Amino acid sequence: MKFIIIGKNIDVTEGLKTAVESKLGKLExxxxxxxxxxxxxxVQKERQKIEVTIPVKGNIIRSEQVxxxxxxxxxxxEEVIERQLRKYKNKLVARHQEGGNFKQEFFDSAESTExxxxxxxxxxxxxxxxxxxxxxxxxxxDLLGHDFFVFFNAETEEVNVxxxxxxxxxxxxxxxxx
Numbered sequence: 001m002k003f004i005i006i007g008k009n010i011d012v013t014e015g016l017k018t019a020v021e022s023k024l025g026k027l028e029x030x031x032x033x034x035x036x037x038x039x040x041x042x043v044q045k046e047r048q049k050i051e052v053t054i055p056v057k058g059n060i061i062r063s064e065q066v067x068x069x070x071x072x073x074x075x076x077x078e079e080v081i082e083r084q085l086r087k088y089k090n091k092l093v094a095r096h097q098e099g100g101n102f103k104q105e106f107f108d109s110a111e112s113t114e115x116x117x118x119x120x121x122x123x124x125x126x127x128x129x130x131x132x133x134x135x136x137x138x139x140x141x142d143l144l145g146h147d148f149f150v151f152f153n154a155e156t157e158e159v160n161v162x163x164x165x166x167x168x169x170x171x172x173x174x175x176x177x178x
Contacts, residue, residue: 001028001035008042010070016041019071023078024052030085041070050077061088129159137162138170 003021005012020039027037031054038053048070054061061084065076131154132140141149141162148163153174161173 001025001031001033001037003037003039005039005041008040010041010043012041016070016074019074020050023074024081026078027081027085043070048073050074052077052081054081056088059088061085131157134160134162134172 063080137151
């Protein structure tokens with residue numbers, strides 16, 4: 001595996017580099033030697049953040065973790081990436097797809113998925129949908145205390161979703177039919 005480690009508002013010390021390579025290096029048994037792992041370490045207002053991106057055959061395995069300590073963030077991101085790999089493995093096995101960047105050991109490993117890694121829909125909601133403008137949908141979303149809101153856009157006459165972004169602003173998702 002090839003590590004590409006960069007720092008934003010932080011100097012990537014040998015200690016940090018070693019910690020990242022040793023923690024994420026555990027995943028080496030799953031990937032081919034030419035697999036690139038992009039790691040970005042950043043600090044903002046005492047928040048220690050690590051972002052890991054691993055491009056694999058048309059998909060991306062990605063995790064972003066934040067804590068008060070960069071070494072804790074590194075531990076957290078490794079756990080999440082490993083969980084994502086187990087889910088991705090099941091998806092590949094279920095579809096009988098070729099693994100691309102993965103070694104055969106990835107598929108042969110005894111670590112099969114736990115039941116809680118499977119996607120289960122545990123609740124279905126139905127609600128009346130009425131035409132409204134995106135700004136009204138944002139107000140409605142705030143009143144409900146939700147992070148997203150599905151609505152029928154009065155301007156475009158399509159179903160849209162508004163959502164709250166990490167920085168407190170709002171986003172709008174519109175369908176695009178190909």
